[in-house]
Amino acid sequence: MKGFxxxxxxxxxxxxxxxxxxxxxxxxxxxxxxxxxxxxxxxYTSDLLAVLQKSGRVExxxxxxESAITSAFIYSGQGKCFLFxxxxxxxxxxxxxxxxxxxxxxxxxxxxxxSNEFYNGSVYEVQLxxxxx
Amino acid sequence: MEMSRSGKRIRGQVLVADxxxxxxxxxxxFFVLLxxxxxxxxxxxxxxxxxxxxASLLAASDSLVLSSGQxxxxxxxxxxxxxxxxxxxxxxxxxxxxxxxxxxxxxANSTNYSILxxxxxxxxxxxxxxxxxxxxxxxxxxxxxxxxxxxxxxxxERLAVLGKSIVVLRIEAGQ
Numbered sequence: 254m255k256g257f258x259x260x261x262x263x264x265x266x267x268x269x270x271x272x273x274x275x276x277x278x279x280x281x282x283x284x285x286x287x288x289x290x291x292x293x294x295x296x297y298t299s300d301l302l303a304v305l306q307k308s309g310r311v312e313x314x315x316x317x318x319e320s321a322i323t324s325a326f327i328y329s330g331q332g333k334c335f336l337f338x339x340x341x342x343x344x345x346x347x348x349x350x351x352x353x354x355x356x357x358x359x360x361x362x363x364x365x366x367x368s369n370e371f372y373n374g375s376v377y378e379v380q381l382x383x384x385x386x
Numbered sequence: 387m388e389m390s391r392s393g394k395r396i397r398g399q400v401l402v403a404d405x406x407x408x409x410x411x412x413x414x415x416f417f418v419l420l421x422x423x424x425x426x427x428x429x430x431x432x433x434x435x436x437x438x439x440x441a442s443l444l445a446a447s448d449s450l451v452l453s454s455g456q457x458x459x460x461x462x463x464x465x466x467x468x469x470x471x472x473x474x475x476x477x478x479x480x481x482x483x484x485x486x487x488x489x490x491x492x493x494a495n496s497t498n499y500s501i502l503x504x505x506x507x508x509x510x511x512x513x514x515x516x517x518x519x520x521x522x523x524x525x526x527x528x529x530x531x532x533x534x535x536x537x538x539x540x541x542x543e544r545l546a547v548l549g550k551s552i553v554v555l556r557i558e559a560g561q
Contacts, residue, residue: 265410271418286433290441293542296444300451300545303481307547327554328520 295364298383302366326353360384443542461490520552533560
């Protein structure tokens, strides 16, 4: 009887060890694929700000044609969210803040790209935050 | 004397049964552990392949969108191979693509698919490169072999300007 109790005890202990191992194994290996997805979002956000500037759309937005920016947001496809902000320097006054519809507020882990734009004799700091919905 | 012998026999049988039961449980635990290790190895292998594919796509897209390639005038070389072209790039300046380089790349598709794929760092998989206009999604340039629908393909999208238009450069790679 004593032997059975010891065996059952050992089996239960082994079961517990296997369960703990099963839970810890996935946590032990960091998910580098997710880190690469974040880098891809960062690259896309930097690309978008660069092409908005190179195609003259940032200048158009500063002149009041905000659809120059928002149309590019729409065509960027589902699942991608952006917030564009332009500040007049050196005061830091926000002159334009445009976001993609249906995205809500900026995520804490959003990728950010920043650049300067010269328009009408003033310097503007333009910032684009990008995240996955 | 009889009672003592019978008692010893029962105790012996209990010990044997205990040992057999313990062996069965041990064997079961061993096979469960083997299965878990095997599954973990397969999962780790798949994750490694996914990471490797994503890293290759990221590096290839950086090179195509941000650089002119090595040498810069690779598009003027008549016969492209791995010794005279070190890397491919479509940019005339970062994020501005060159019509000439895209045209040369698309033309080389039929004869230089394997070499160009290899120069892009995607030698081990099928590769598909597509340049579409952002606002109407119409394709401007296409290259390569699109990975099958059932394959585990990775996709990356980058943005650039081509002339005055914004274009999406999409790369797919997979087996």
